[in-house]
Amino acid sequence: MKTDPILQLKNVDTFYGAIQVLYDINVEIYDGELICLLGGNASGKSTTLKTILGVCRIKRGSVTLAGERIDGKPTKHIVSKGVAIVPENRRIFPRLTVLENMEMGAYLRTDSDQVRSDIEKMLELFPQLKERLHKPGVVLSGGEQQMLAMARALLSNPKILLMDEPSMGLAPVLVDRQFDLIQEVNKRGTAIFVVEQNANMALSIANRGYVLQTGSIVLTDTAQNLLNNPMMKKAYLGGGAHPSHE
Known part of the structure; x- marks a missing residue:
């Protein structure tokens, strides 16, 4: 018997005022999956996360979310139900220490003993953060800030982790490391929905992918099939990531 998706968007139309930006979006993400949403600038990727x-x-x-309607609910309610995000450009708290940033991720939790244990697990996963635990976030490199944003999001103990353009602004060697970490987090049991322009990199770690074009999903398949798809090769697999301005 097939279980319900952890996250499902069904026939979704989204508008900015009178302007429609998403058209009949259908996405399903199941427990433990790593799914990517691909597309160019202004395709609607970030709007999907919003x-x-x-x-x-x-x-x-x-x-x-896990069978419960969350559309129309306040963002705080949605987060409390188990959705976390690593936003585009990371958006850590620059004046707070690494530890304080991590604690902010757990602000809705009441199990303080488990939070402390989970912080230790994050420091094992991201050992560079342990060396800078009491330093302000502003002194971290771009790659370290991305690790901190991931740790902060994971400390909310989410059912699903959303990631918006995780490769943006990172040097190529750091992009490889970042996607290794995303894959490791997923292997530990967290479902992940990653929005990314670097299609080659995203599909190399994903189970399945969706391709968004001017607000509509034009293609969905397993990651391997998308990598071999002639349309994908022509339109999306010729280069790496470019800045997004959605």
């Missing part, structure tokens, strides 16, 4: 988080309201369709 729709999940309740920042953008839908006019048709539904968004469900």
Whole structure:
């Protein structure tokens, strides 16, 4: 018997005011999966994440988390139910220490003993953060800030982790390391939905992928099939990531 998706967008239309930006979006992510959403600038990738988080309201369709409708709910409610995000450009708290940034991720939790244990697990996963635990976030490199943003999000103990352009602004060698870490987090049991322009890199670690073009999903398949798809090779697999301005 097939289980319900951890996260499902069904027939979703999203508008900015009178302007429609997402058209009939259908996405399913199951427990333990690593799914990528690919597309170029202004394709609607970031808007899809904002729709999940309740920042953008839908006019048709539904968004469900573990079978519960979350569309129309406040963002705080959605986060409390188990959705976390590593935002584009990381957006850590620069004046707070690494430890304080991590603790912010657990601000809705009441199991303080388990939080301390989970912080130790994050420091094992991201050992560079342990060396800078009491340093302000502003002194971290771009790669270290990305690790901190991931650790902060994971400390909310999410059902699903959303990641918005994790390769943005990172040197190529750091991009490889970043995607290794994303894969490791997924192997430890966290479902991940990653939005990314670097299609080759995203598909190399994903189970399945969706391709978004001007607000509509034009292709979905296993990651391996997408890597071998002639349309994908022509449109998306010729280069790496480029800055997004969605």
